[in-house]
Amino acid sequence: MGRLSELFAPETVAVVGATDRKGAVGRAILENLRGDFAGEVVPINPNREEVLGMTCYPDVASAPSIDLGVVVVPPPIVVDSVRELGESGVENVVVITAGFGETGSEGAARERDLRSVADEFDLNLVGPNSLGIMNTAVGMNATFGPENALEGSVSFMSQSGAFITAVLDWANEQEIGFQDVVSLGNKTVLDETDFVQEWGDSEDTDVIIGYLEGIDDGREFIDTASEVTDETPIVLVKSGRTDAGAKAASSHTGAIAGSERAYETGLEQAGVLRAASVQELFDYARALSGLPVPETDGVAVVTNAGGPGVLTTDAIGDSGLGMASFTDETIDALAEAMPEEANVYNPIDAIGDADVERFDEALDIALSDPNVGAAVVVSAPTAVLDYADLAEVVIERTEEYGKPVVTSMMGGARSRAAEETLRESGIPNYFDPARAVSGLDALSTYREISERSVGEPATFDVDRERAREILARARDRDDNRLGVESMDLLEAYGIPTPHGEIVDDPADAREIAAEIDGDVVMKIVSPDISHKSDIGGVAVGVADEEVTDTFEDLVARARNYQPDARILGVQVQELLDLEASTETIVGMNRDPQFGPLLLFGLGGIFVEILEDTSVRVAPIGEGEAREMVDEIQAAPLLRGARGRQPADVDGVVETVQRLSQLVTDFPAILELDINPLVAGPEGVQAIDLRLTVDTEAFK
Amino acid sequence: MGRLSELFAPETVAVVGATDRKGAVGRAILENLRGDFAGEVVPINPNREEVLGMTCYPDVASAPSIDLGVVVVPPPIVVDSVRELGESGVENVVVITAGFGETGSEGAARERDLRSVADEFDLNLVGPNSLGIMNTAVGMNATFGPENALEGSVSFMSQSGAFITAVLDWANEQEIGFQDVVSLGNKTVLDETDFVQEWGDSEDTDVIIGYLEGIDDGREFIDTASEVTDETPIVLVKSGRTDAGAKAASSHTGAIAGSERAYETGLEQAGVLRAASVQELFDYARALSGLPVPETDGVAVVTNAGGPGVLTTDAIGDSGLGMASFTDETIDALAEAMPEEANVYNPIDAIGDADVERFDEALDIALSDPNVGAAVVVSAPTAVLDYADLAEVVIERTEEYGKPVVTSMMGGARSRAAEETLRESGIPNYFDPARAVSGLDALSTYREISERSVGEPATFDVDRERAREILARARDRDDNRLGVESMDLLEAYGIPTPHGEIVDDPADAREIAAEIDGDVVMKIVSPDISHKSDIGGVAVGVADEEVTDTFEDLVARARNYQPDARILGVQVQELLDLEASTETIVGMNRDPQFGPLLLFGLGGIFVEILEDTSVRVAPIGEGEAREMVDEIQAAPLLRGARGRQPADVDGVVETVQRLSQLVTDFPAILELDINPLVAGPEGVQAIDLRLTVDTEAFK
Numbered sequence A, B: 001m002g003r004l005s006e007l008f009a010p011e012t013v014a015v016v017g018a019t020d021r022k023g024a025v026g027r028a029i030l031e032n033l034r035g036d037f038a039g040e041v042v043p044i045n046p047n048r049e050e051v052l053g054m055t056c057y058p059d060v061a062s063a064p065s066i067d068l069g070v071v072v073v074p075p076p077i078v079v080d081s082v083r084e085l086g087e088s089g090v091e092n093v094v095v096i097t098a099g100f101g102e103t104g105s106e107g108a109a110r111e112r113d114l115r116s117v118a119d120e121f122d123l124n125l126v127g128p129n130s131l132g133i134m135n136t137a138v139g140m141n142a143t144f145g146p147e148n149a150l151e152g153s154v155s156f157m158s159q160s161g162a163f164i165t166a167v168l169d170w171a172n173e174q175e176i177g178f179q180d181v182v183s184l185g186n187k188t189v190l191d192e193t194d195f196v197q198e199w200g201d202s203e204d205t206d207v208i209i210g211y212l213e214g215i216d217d218g219r220e221f222i223d224t225a226s227e228v229t230d231e232t233p234i235v236l237v238k239s240g241r242t243d244a245g246a247k248a249a250s251s252h253t254g255a256i257a258g259s260e261r262a263y264e265t266g267l268e269q270a271g272v273l274r275a276a277s278v279q280e281l282f283d284y285a286r287a288l289s290g291l292p293v294p295e296t297d298g299v300a301v302v303t304n305a306g307g308p309g310v311l312t313t314d315a316i317g318d319s320g321l322g323m324a325s326f327t328d329e330t331i332d333a334l335a336e337a338m339p340e341e342a343n344v345y346n347p348i349d350a351i352g353d354a355d356v357e358r359f360d361e362a363l364d365i366a367l368s369d370p371n372v373g374a375a376v377v378v379s380a381p382t383a384v385l386d387y388a389d390l391a392e393v394v395i396e397r398t399e400e401y402g403k404p405v406v407t408s409m410m411g412g413a414r415s416r417a418a419e420e421t422l423r424e425s426g427i428p429n430y431f432d433p434a435r436a437v438s439g440l441d442a443l444s445t446y447r448e449i450s451e452r453s454v455g456e457p458a459t460f461d462v463d464r465e466r467a468r469e470i471l472a473r474a475r476d477r478d479d480n481r482l483g484v485e486s487m488d489l490l491e492a493y494g495i496p497t498p499h500g501e502i503v504d505d506p507a508d509a510r511e512i513a514a515e516i517d518g519d520v521v522m523k524i525v526s527p528d529i530s531h532k533s534d535i536g537g538v539a540v541g542v543a544d545e546e547v548t549d550t551f552e553d554l555v556a557r558a559r560n561y562q563p564d565a566r567i568l569g570v571q572v573q574e575l576l577d578l579e580a581s582t583e584t585i586v587g588m589n590r591d592p593q594f595g596p597l598l599l600f601g602l603g604g605i606f607v608e609i610l611e612d613t614s615v616r617v618a619p620i621g622e623g624e625a626r627e628m629v630d631e632i633q634a635a636p637l638l639r640g641a642r643g644r645q646p647a648d649v650d651g652v653v654e655t656v657q658r659l660s661q662l663v664t665d666f667p668a669i670l671e672l673d674i675n676p677l678v679a680g681p682e683g684v685q686a687i688d689l690r691l692t693v694d695t696e697a698f699k
Helices: A025-034 A075-087 A105-121 A161-173 A192-201 A218-228 A243-253 A260-269 A278-290 A306-318 A328-337 A356-367 A387-401 A413-424 A433-451 A464-477 A484-492 A506-515 A544-561 A622-631 A649-665 B025-036 B075-087 B105-121 B161-174 B192-201 B218-228 B243-253 B260-269 B278-290 B306-318 B328-337 B356-367 B387-401 B413-424 B433-451 B464-477 B484-492 B506-515 B544-561 B622-631 B649-665
Strands: A012-016 A040-044 A068-071 A092-095 A124-126 A132-135 A140-143 A150-158 A177-183 A207-212 A234-238 A298-303 A374-379 A405-409 A500-503 A520-525 A538-542 A569-574 A582-591 A595-602 A613-617 A669-680 A683-686 A689-693 B012-016 B040-044 B068-071 B092-095 B124-126 B132-135 B140-143 B150-158 B177-183 B207-212 B234-238 B298-303 B374-379 B405-409 B500-503 B520-525 B538-542 B569-574 B582-591 B595-602 B613-617 B669-680 B683-686 B689-693
Touching (some): A012 A025, A012 A075, A025 A040, A025 A140, A068 A075, A075 A092, A161 A278, A161 B413, A177 A192, A192 A207, A192 A218, A207 A278, A218 A613, A234 A278, A243 B306, A260 A595, A278 A433, A278 B433, A298 A356, A306 A374, A306 A433, A306 B161, A306 B243, A328 A356, A356 A387, A374 A387, A374 A433, A387 A413, A433 B278, A464 A649, A484 A569, A484 A689, A500 A520, A506 A544, A506 A569, A582 A649, A595 A649, A622 A649, A649 A669, B012 B075, B025 B140, B075 B092, B075 B105, B150 B192, B150 B278, B161 B177, B177 B192, B192 B207, B192 B218, B207 B278, B218 B260, B218 B613, B234 B260, B260 B595, B298 B306, B306 B374, B306 B433, B356 B374, B374 B433, B387 B405, B387 B413, B405 B433, B464 B484, B464 B689, B484 B520, B484 B569, B484 B689, B500 B506, B500 B520, B506 B569, B520 B544, B538 B544, B544 B569, B582 B649, B622 B649, B649 B669, B649 B683
Parallel strands (some): A012 A040, A092 A124, A150 A177, A150 A207, A207 A234, A298 A374, B012 B040, B150 B207, B207 B234
Antiparallel strands (some): A132 A140, A132 A177, A500 A569, A582 A595, A595 A613, A669 A689, B132 B140, B132 B177, B520 B538, B520 B569, B582 B595, B582 B669, B595 B613, B669 B683
């Protein structure tokens, strides 16, 4: 039982703003609530004594004890009504009324007031601007929509009320049932993370699905969802995926959209199955709620039709699944049981004259193979095959083996009765074999999610105090863009940097150069000059005797380029052997919803032209850091492709984690790029650094 | 009227092998033919005098004049029966009987005989191993399947008979009608190209669709289809897309699969819309047969529901379409007509209380905008919106403006009647807005296909005779792998190569080196040593005085590496300035179905690690050659990204075309790689060459 159990299963529901005026929302809700609700419904309205034959109370205080208050009063008096509920000890509130943050500054102020009252009384508040909520177990329909949900084990939240209305009519026709339904509205208090938590704790919810246009706190969502998905799958449509869609979503909800890239990785890190369309959302939900999770990814296909068998095989090839490789025993058994012309390898083509017994034999043999985790039964209608019988066979074998079986009994009218029978047993049937396969694919993806171990972010022994001081210095200079002069920030977090120092005069430069064995690199250091190479501000391979002249040259060029540029000095740095090394970029920027988004890629054209990068929301553990390195297309170059020496990949992975720790420790770092981080066979070195700091926020 | 008009609209059809034995194919066909067929049906069977109440003739010769013969006799007597038809002057034959190439060597021999007879009498022969054919205009169902097709304007071919059976039952339920239906069977004579040609010539076919597992002659298909698609869209599911699927298809049809890469580009070059699934195939067919083609890609979305509006916008973002940018007039008109809370930018959110009048106004205003090529009407069910009325409005506005409108009237039972009304007017309605958008996307893609001008392959003035001699020399040496010694092959086709020659002794080497201004590159030339650099067989930057020693060194190293290697000499070549250049690869290999497949990519890691290549079936024109160069991800590097000097892209484009001409002129060239083709600011140069020649085939 979760914290919100009383919200969904109240004994008494008050409708604040109840009315019997036709067409009014306050009447629609009352009528819906009277439907099948097991508990008591209490109308509240100071102007009426009776509504739809029920005693109406003037205010909450005078009404009987209330578990849930549904508020449908006009916008200006919503806050007072909610306060009244709070004062009477009601903990659960749904605000239906619109006219808050979605409508402009007056509404936004009203929404802030609502939030304060909710905080004051610690209310579980849904909305405002919500269609309402439903719970089918107690028959509660506290919405003003035209449809009621069927009972089932899927719990459903939506940021769009219209989406709920549209879906329920269709879902009822398709006999898809729900446990809880929530129209999230403006999410002033309760949001997607709260409901994911609630349904994760609930025994009655097998699958959580949702339509979201944004996630309020990405990190919190990841933390909550990634625990819930160990036991309960979550499938979401997150709209605003495309630029055009994000613009439309932002105009719909008024929220600032985070980047799709952050949502993509954030939802994956959260263990969410992401559906691209309404069809996928429900195809996945149906498979996840009705079928067992397969133990392996090998799929057997049983068919009476070669062409559709090939199409199914293609769909499996497109998915994360694979065609099962049959054991010799399976092949022998099939050869024995099937006619000579049949194909006993996978896909099993039992050929056109296959009757239900032959399908049953093939399915029995295939499902008993340990390499088979799931099966697809694909059939074309023939005179000798009865689809109703085939449905029975599929149901029996699914139960017997505990392995998921999906079907594509192709056809129209001929397949409807069988489809109905299958549906009652939770087995999806689709005309298109690709849709049947996509349900299985969701099951297999969910198995991987539930089995994964993300691991805690590693905590390295770092010098946090020193880093704080470096950032404080920047704040004192009121300088929000830092560069190579702040390389000691990286050193404080154990990220290797080349030997060298920033010096103010040629004498010091000579001293540092003398300490360094061999030629050096010298660079002008100025927060006002970002493209140092372009203005001749970098000298590579400077010999001892050239250090003084080079120092003067670099300073002169900088002055020449920009007379008022602040020059912090000249960096004298050891010259690295870059021949055997690969330039990488490790960076971070902050997403409005998900926070610190780490980025990794190879330098130069790989990032700029090929856009070959990987991202994760920080903080991350070693596993995720390694995934970041491995998933770029050019990863083989780091691992020693084409006769190169392999780079120190472990060093890169550790650097990514150390950066993750740094940006997590200091939210004031808004953006940071180590470019390049040079990865050679012997280790990694951060050569250059740029970061932007929020000097206001940093204390 | 096409060549095959009599095949589809015969006046008299003979069933050779007619019988009234229950369950026999010869009876099923007879029964189907008797159904609605306007013409005469003639049973032929020497063992019966009457079949199903019809006079049965002992042989074709004694029967009345026949336009089409349908053969269902046992496999061993099929060839004789077809010969008898040919001898009697019957030109059109459908062989239903199976047991030919798909069953082993005996069947394959039988199929060769069938082919000979068909050739002898110049027969239009469908099959063998075919479900049969249908034409709804004359009511002919000459198949043994359980379903008949509804009348319509889509013509449908399938390499799988079961696929037809499966589809028809479903299509009838969905009220999708067909003109012709053909089960292609083994395609011994008539294949996909013949039917594309036929239906392209036919007035009655608006859309051609098909399920194919392979295409017999890829080049012929491209040539035919790319003309037909100027007027008639072609949508195909080509299965065996994935490795697993290709294996399954090959086991189903016994054909050797060409590469998916070749099919992908070949079908695109042919102007075919490729559907990934059965659902897509029919979604596209429905849109293409029922709706006008939009003149621009801008789409307007009209909705009463914010969330579904955002989902639709995402689907448009994913597609080749775009959200239309409204004119000021449109925005003003919408602002006037819609309530204040409505969003008058695209997507138009007419908000939840929109009735049919408001939808109509919004749709009227949007469709009158010149930037709007098409519209999507998306709705959630509400108390104030009547879906049946909305359907009428959509139909009227579609007709009025001649612009395609698709709908997603979301809901289940509530939307069925409206869906039916829309369907009768050719307007698809889907629960999922993404499916509605995908139909529009198909229309827009088809407009691009029908408007494209591929252009004739350029024919350069080349020295074909010289190329022939070079290849002949290789044949005389019985050497099927050629290398750098055959660079003059490229010269003969006008592809630039560096100044240089292959010499036999140090004196000649010195002479060539002296002719070349500056240092030279020297390479060992041997057909037996492929990785010359690895064995030290390449010397770069050789000065005049080092030429003799280098010559001896290179030969010694080659001998040392492989004592019996044939050494053709040492190549002395000018040293190119590679600093400012980019290495590219231009190559060709032959696909079993499509023939010469050209490949382009940047050298080294771009091809080997990143697999960043483009392909086209040769011959190609300038437009396609330019597309090849432009569509690789790394193309900006050639065009001068990141401060590089732009390479001679025109030179690359011309080289690709010249190679296209070379490999088209000489089918004996099986494989060829110019690697690298160095592209610098001043031009391109082919540095190295490898090719494989079919010395047997070449004459």
